[in-house]
Amino acid sequence: MRMSNMYMPTLREVPTEAEIPSHQLLLRAGMIRKLVSGVYSYLPLGYRVIRKIEDIVREEMDNIGCQELLMSAIQPRELWEESGRWSDFGPEMFRLKDRHEREFCLGPTHEEYFTDLIKNEVNSYKQLPLYLYQIQTKYRDEKRPRFGVIRAREFIMKDAYSFDKDEEGMKESYKKMWEAYDKIFTRLKLNFRVVEGDSGAMGGSDSHEFMAVADTGEGVIAYCDNCDYAATDEKAKVVYTVESNEAEKEMEKVYTPDVTTIEALEEFFNIGKSKFGKALVYVAAGEPVVVIIPGDRELNETKLVNYLGIPEHELAMADESVIEEISNAKKGFTGPVGLKDGIRVLVDSRITKMKNLIVGGNETDYHIKNVNYGRDFEGEVVEDLLLVEEGDICPKCGKPLKMDRGIEVGNIFQLGIKYSESLNAKFLDENGKEKPFIMGSYGIGVSRTLAAIVEQHHDENGIIWPLVVAPYHVVITVVNSKNEEQSQVGEKLYKELKDAGIEVLLDDRKERAGVKFNDRDLIGIPIRITVGKKAGENIVEYSLRKDNEKEEIAVEEVLERIKEEFNKEGIKL
RNA sequence: CGGGGUGUGGCGCAGUUUGGCAGCGCGCGUGGUUUGGGACCAUGAGGUCGGAGGUUCGAAUCCUCUCACCCCGACCA
Numbered sequence: 001m002r003m004s005n006m007y008m009p010t011l012r013e014v015p016t017e018a019e020i021p022s023h024q025l026l027l028r029a030g031m032i033r034k035l036v037s038g039v040y041s042y043l044p045l046g047y048r049v050i051r052k053i054e055d056i057v058r059e060e061m062d063n064i065g066c067q068e069l070l071m072s073a074i075q076p077r078e079l080w081e082e083s084g085r086w087s088d089f090g091p092e093m094f095r096l097k098d099r100h101e102r103e104f105c106l107g108p109t110h111e112e113y114f115t116d117l118i119k120n121e122v123n124s125y126k127q128l129p130l131y132l133y134q135i136q137t138k139y140r141d142e143k144r145p146r147f148g149v150i151r152a153r154e155f156i157m158k159d160a161y162s163f164d165k166d167e168e169g170m171k172e173s174y175k176k177m178w179e180a181y182d183k184i185f186t187r188l189k190l191n192f193r194v195v196e197g198d199s200g201a202m203g204g205s206d207s208h209e210f211m212a213v214a215d216t217g218e219g220v221i222a223y224c225d226n227c228d229y230a231a232t233d234e235k236a237k238v239v240y241t242v243e244s245n246e247a248e249k250e251m252e253k254v255y256t257p258d259v260t261t262i263e264a265l266e267e268f269f270n271i272g273k274s275k276f277g278k279a280l281v282y283v284a285a286g287e288p289v290v291v292i293i294p295g296d297r298e299l300n301e302t303k304l305v306n307y308l309g310i311p312e313h314e315l316a317m318a319d320e321s322v323i324e325e326i327s328n329a330k331k332g333f334t335g336p337v338g339l340k341d342g343i344r345v346l347v348d349s350r351i352t353k354m355k356n357l358i359v360g361g362n363e364t365d366y367h368i369k370n371v372n373y374g375r376d377f378e379g380e381v382v383e384d385l386l387l388v389e390e391g392d393i394c395p396k397c398g399k400p401l402k403m404d405r406g407i408e409v410g411n412i413f414q415l416g417i418k419y420s421e422s423l424n425a426k427f428l429d430e431n432g433k434e435k436p437f438i439m440g441s442y443g444i445g446v447s448r449t450l451a452a453i454v455e456q457h458h459d460e461n462g463i464i465w466p467l468v469v470a471p472y473h474v475v476i477t478v479v480n481s482k483n484e485e486q487s488q489v490g491e492k493l494y495k496e497l498k499d500a501g502i503e504v505l506l507d508d509r510k511e512r513a514g515v516k517f518n519d520r521d522l523i524g525i526p527i528r529i530t531v532g533k534k535a536g537e538n539i540v541e542y543s544l545r546k547d548n549e550k551e552e553i554a555v556e557e558v559l560e561r562i563k564e565e566f567n568k569e570g571i572k573l
Numbered sequence: 574c575g576g577g578g579u580g581u582g583g584c585g586c587a588g589u590u591u592g593g594c595a596g597c598g599c600g601c602g603u604g605g606u607u608u609g610g611g612a613c614c615a616u617g618a619g620g621u622c623g624g625a626g627g628u629u630c631g632a633a634u635c636c637u638c639u640c641a642c643c644c645c646g647a648c649c650a
Contacts, residue, residue, distance in 0.1 A: 013585045017643055157650050445650030479609055514610040
């Protein structure tokens, strides 16, 4: 491609809307443009990268016998009613009506659609396992779109589904997908970590997330250096021991005017946070719920939602009127003792082992000392409602956990029979018995992966694309396009490389050298050929975007050097 | 959804406090001089000041409503 003819609107200045490097650079490099919040276009350069990511995904999917198809983004309400997710998905789902008032959604994912598709055509265990996938646009009306294409409302996703005859088969399929994902993200040069995830709105049991390590990532992961334990903060099991052998003391009401936070209580009582029982008031599916956890810990809302068995959007922190209503006191004085009758109380299991707690008194300006579970209050004891913290002990090996951040680029779920059961998708097994398909679903955020790669591969001058996904492999910069010798050498090389099957850009624009250099660094082309002063002597400059070391070589050597670089990267031409 | 902020030419911004000709830098057109890391001179084009209503002789500026976008929290590929 001749750059004089290319649609590549690079920006000199950083658009104010962009906060993180990948968003800024993708905009500046002219790879993406925003239409409205969370909705983006992929411009020619960006789209080439998207297609290369897709191709790698396709190869690895095809390798494990997963077959590509393409479905509609638009799906009828009835399909989602069958699985119960028309309401479970909540406001996250884009909904629309046709001229006959029939309701539809723009697919946020396709479990129902895939299950529905195959259920009439696949009737026998002999046809299993079956793996299908598509690469398609998904829609989720995110609460807060952010970071460019990392959290968009429209995004490109590869979604795959496995159908097995039994649990073991499904686990085998899950393993295959996992291995394929490992290969995909490795080929894409991402530094990633596989962690246990929460299955959330997808349902099912086991799930893992593929997290591209990045400080700017929204996902928080807890991991162990000593063993292979790693999980998202939502999922990570909190091991927290507070055995106390103190003798139970007499309950005592204490006047604590305006002391409403754990920090203030700490100061008031001059005692550590762990002596307090923190009461959090939520409204879950319309009903108030009080949750009691140790004062020095945070609540994990995902665990709470899972315990309650409600969709996430039906859980919210209670506002002050609800708090006053159930505790008969201002916010900050809620506790487990003396709540209004009939209020549901959940107690983190750790609370039951703590002695002589200090809790809110359910009376404005009062707390109660020496409160003990079992003697003074009761509730539903929940094993673990806490959010993991750095330094918590690893549930697997007991060493301290570390925390990291990442961008979730892939996710695999063991769904089981959630969808096959509700959609009545069944086959006949060896004994002629009807059984629901055992399913798995597997996503890769293609557009998000684009951003994740930039997040991990850039410097102050711009993007540094790995050769496998670079929009073009090579850029030939003709330093002075008015110079006849330089132009000729540039043209000759351009033709030679193109004929060799290399994707090459020729910067033949009538710009000053500085502009060309800055643009090529910004858009991150991995291999750079500079045709300059020594063009007449048949010498050009060869350098790589990633290390910047320049070398003068003869024009005849160029193709060979490029081939060497492809070999080094393990890429076939 | 809660909290905070911003909307002025393609991009980045000033002007708003205290109402009085709509400006600056970059980019863009033309002519010229330059030409190895975002050139210089000259000369141009380009604006419903987010929108609606109001106050006023007069509104980018004051008031009311509204829309959009960004940031911080709760969700996800």
